[in-house]
Amino acid sequence: SVLMVMALALIITNQAFAEENTNSTTGVNVQTQVRLEMDQEKEAYKMERDTIKEEAKIKIEALKAKMGEEKNKAKATLWGLRINSREKVLNGFEKALENIINNNLSRVKEYTTRLEGMGVDTTVAKTYTATADAKLAEAKTKIGEAYTLISNLSVEKDLALADKTKLKTLSMEIQQLLKDARNSLNMAVKSLKEGLKAKREEMKT
Secondary structure, three states: HHHHHHHHHHHHHHHHOOOOOOOOOOHHHHHHHHHHHHHHHHHHHHHHHHHHHHHHHHHHHHHHHHHOOOOOHHHHHHHHHHHHHHHHHHHHHHHHHHHHHHHOOOOHHHHHHHHHHHOOHHHHHHHHHHHHHHHHHHHHHHHHHHHHHHOOOOOOOOOOHHHHHHHHHHHHHHHHHHHHHHHHHHHHHHHHHHHHHHHHHHHOO
């Protein structure tokens, strides 16, 4: 009947935009599983990142210690600026990457799983999400390369042209990868909304 169709459509709408404390036991279980998987991914990244940072930090701290022993204060100041600027760039990339993983990616995966359980076609959205995952993984690798490059440089002299070029290239590539990942996740959300709309229309017929 018309009332039944309207009721089913209302259920779909409410489920799609329900808060995370939904009363649906199945929904809660699914969301819990997705969050567990995301937490495992985040922890794996954190361990990998911390390993890279720890190795770089040891070298950077050694450079800072050497800087503190320098009697030429002007030279010591220049060394400090170089070290700090290198760390600042990498910290910025890390924060941007973590923000995408902890917020955008996590939410899209939860939303995808929730709609899939309602019968919404999520094939296209999953493709976009997989693309975002790949872009983020590549960005992680390049951030690690940048850490290694920076930590191995000498503060006693300016960067060699080849190192400057490599660092600049890595920075540009990381920025583009993070941008591409965000765009892919935005497209995934758009696809999910379109899929939900199509499901609503289907229920009306």
